[in-house]
Amino acid sequence: MTVSIKLARTVKDLLQMxxxxxxxxxxxTCQGCESAMVLRWVAKAAGPNTIVxxxxxxxxxxxxxYYTTAWALPWIHTQLSGxxxxxxxxxxxxxxxxxxGKLPNEKINVIxxxxxxxxxxxxxxxxxxxxxxxxxxxxxxxxxxxxxxxNTDIQETTMTPYGALTTFSQVVSR
Amino acid sequence: MEVVGxxxxxxAYALMLADIDVTSAxxxxxxxxxxxxxxxxxxxxxxxxxxxxxxxxxxQFEIVKHASAVGARTFVxxxxxxxxxxxxxxxxISTDRYPVVALIGNRALDDxxxxxxxxxxxxxxxxxxxxxxxxxxxxxxxxxxxxxAYRVAEDPRVMLPVGISMDGAFLTHSEHVFKIPPKSKVxxxxxPYDLGNRKLHPSNVISVAPQVNEDxxxxxxxxxxxxxxxxxxVIEEAYRDFAKIFGRDYGNPFVEPYMVEDADVVMVxxxxxxxxxxxxxxxxxxxxxxxxxxxIRWFRPFPTDDIIRYLSGxxxxxxxxxxxxxxxxxxxxxxxxxxxxxxxxxxxxxxMMNFIGGLGGREITYNDAINMFNMALDAARKGRVExxxxxxxxxx
Numbered sequence: 184m185t186v187s188i189k190l191a192r193t194v195k196d197l198l199q200m201x202x203x204x205x206x207x208x209x210x211x212t213c214q215g216c217e218s219a220m221v222l223r224w225v226a227k228a229a230g231p232n233t234i235v236x237x238x239x240x241x242x243x244x245x246x247x248x249y250y251t252t253a254w255a256l257p258w259i260h261t262q263l264s265g266x267x268x269x270x271x272x273x274x275x276x277x278x279x280x281x282x283x284g285k286l287p288n289e290k291i292n293v294i295x296x297x298x299x300x301x302x303x304x305x306x307x308x309x310x311x312x313x314x315x316x317x318x319x320x321x322x323x324x325x326x327x328x329x330x331x332x333x334n335t336d337i338q339e340t341t342m343t344p345y346g347a348l349t350t351f352s353q354v355v356s357r
Numbered sequence: 358m359e360v361v362g363x364x365x366x367x368x369a370y371a372l373m374l375a376d377i378d379v380t381s382a383x384x385x386x387x388x389x390x391x392x393x394x395x396x397x398x399x400x401x402x403x404x405x406x407x408x409x410x411x412x413x414x415x416x417q418f419e420i421v422k423h424a425s426a427v428g429a430r431t432f433v434x435x436x437x438x439x440x441x442x443x444x445x446x447x448x449x450i451s452t453d454r455y456p457v458v459a460l461i462g463n464r465a466l467d468d469x470x471x472x473x474x475x476x477x478x479x480x481x482x483x484x485x486x487x488x489x490x491x492x493x494x495x496x497x498x499x500x501x502x503x504x505x506a507y508r509v510a511e512d513p514r515v516m517l518p519v520g521i522s523m524d525g526a527f528l529t530h531s532e533h534v535f536k537i538p539p540k541s542k543v544x545x546x547x548x549p550y551d552l553g554n555r556k557l558h559p560s561n562v563i564s565v566a567p568q569v570n571e572d573x574x575x576x577x578x579x580x581x582x583x584x585x586x587x588x589x590x591v592i593e594e595a596y597r598d599f600a601k602i603f604g605r606d607y608g609n610p611f612v613e614p615y616m617v618e619d620a621d622v623v624m625v626x627x628x629x630x631x632x633x634x635x636x637x638x639x640x641x642x643x644x645x646x647x648x649x650x651x652x653i654r655w656f657r658p659f660p661t662d663d664i665i666r667y668l669s670g671x672x673x674x675x676x677x678x679x680x681x682x683x684x685x686x687x688x689x690x691x692x693x694x695x696x697x698x699x700x701x702x703x704x705x706x707x708x709m710m711n712f713i714g715g716l717g718g719r720e721i722t723y724n725d726a727i728n729m730f731n732m733a734l735d736a737a738r739k740g741r742v743e744x745x746x747x748x749x750x751x752x753x
Contacts, residue, residue, distance in 0.1 A: 247567035260566035272423030313412030
């Protein structure tokens with residue numbers, strides 16, 4: 184499971200990298216949203232030969248509201264718990280099609296993006312776990328852990344720290 | 358080449374002929390045999406495909422959905438509760454319009470657990486969400502229908518998944534003699550899978566399944582409605598070409614009429630229940646009773662025109678349901694309810710009876726079929742149905 188990352192070796196490379204966006208305008212995340220920033224830099228590093236898969240979550244809802252899309256890379260939605268399955272299915276299909284000569288043989292990055300509800304909860308953990316056993320496929324799973332189910336009103340997930348206040352917390356109001 | 362094999366073996370050989378690219382497996386009876394045979398075909402070098410053992414059925418169906426999105430021909434399957442565990446991914450496959458072909462080894466739902474026997478409720482759960490559904494009757498029909506399924510599903514006018522239903526045990530595990538056609542004929546019949554401009558690849562930068570709400574969901578569903586309606590024509594074309602290329606003619610693609618001309622009483626059913634019923638038809642015909650049988654092959658799209666053509670003017674139609682639909686309009690089975698709805702448009706509406714039976718794999722024997730026919734013939738003579746829905750053979 185390796186993702187080919189283009190290393191900037193010269194100032195010219197750096198400049199080009201700074202000017203080329205694969206996660207671009209068209210999203211509606213807030214200013215300073217760390218998840219969106221991470222996606223932007225991951226997309227830059229991965230480059231154009233990449234397929235991105237986004238599980239249900241705020242980085243799906245905020246980035247691909249029809250008619251707009253922030254992705255200048257091929258992108259597809261997967262179900263909330265589907266990230267592990269989706270990267271395996273995509274990478275396996277690319278391998279099969281390239282080996283059979285139905286697609287040109289080249290390295291294509293497969294990146295699955297999920298929140299903590301998607302990958303650490305909701306059955307997603309088992310699909311990620313299974314994906315990690317399929318070592319012959321090339322993929323990367325990226326979990327942005329914002330410690331809550333942020334897209335659905337800040338509810339608790341298994342990644343929510345002890346004592347943190349969520350809308351599912353049973354606290355006594357004083 | 359003629360071989361002996363189970364119903365699931367026949368599907369596996371069809372997958373070899375269709376040259377699938379990706380499949381995903383998870384064990385559950387009675388569909389599982391197909392994945393064992395596929396594994397052997399790959400090991401022996403007859404099929405080149407990525408074979409992914411999944412974490413569970415949801416994983417399984419999500420894997421093939423995404424393989425299909427990048428242009429791979431895929432196969433998947435399950436049974437009973439396994440099929441239901443995958444339901445979220447199953448619906449996403451049809452709403453994303455990926456032509457996945459699945460085998461459903463029909464099995465009773467839990468609880469009680471461990472009821473391996475056939476019931477059709479598992480497959481019928483998806484009858485409203487854009488899956489084409491077909492029931493097969495023999496191993497040969499299973500092989501042929503699998504090839505036809507890929508052709509129909511991948512047609513640009515359809516682009517919807519197909520579920521092939523096979524009675525658990527009675528067909529999944531029984532051995533038949535069937536013919537494996539040469540690959541050259543299959544290539545003539547089945548063009549390569551081409552997603553066109555929907556293929557997810559770095560050379561085609563698209564966003565698939567972005568978030569839409571009330572502004573576009575209605576239009577997306579309407580497109581599925583059009584595709585499902587188109588499927589009727591595409592299925593007809595596929596069977597016509599199949600007969601031409603392979604020399605096996607199934608006649609009417611949607612239903613199999615058996616001695617229905619001039620019949621006073623026609624039984625209707627899906628799957629292997631045809632065997633005892635056809636035998637009963639032959640014996641009763643020999644005694645001069647005008648009886649017949651209509652086997653439904655394609656349940657989605659529903660063969661409304663054929664149902665009307667064959668059943669309008671019949672005195673009594675008796676539907677055998679290997680399923681239930683609790684609280685449905687007449688508390689009968691799902692097939693009964695659909696046929697009754699279709700026959701509302703018939704010029705001469707028949708009387709209708711419903712037998713719910715064979716649940717959990719309980720056998721419907723030749724004697725049972727004779728009994729059912731006798732009840733229906735009695736209703737035909739009297740000109741009225743005393744009990745509309747009969748739970749056949751139930752211990753009360």
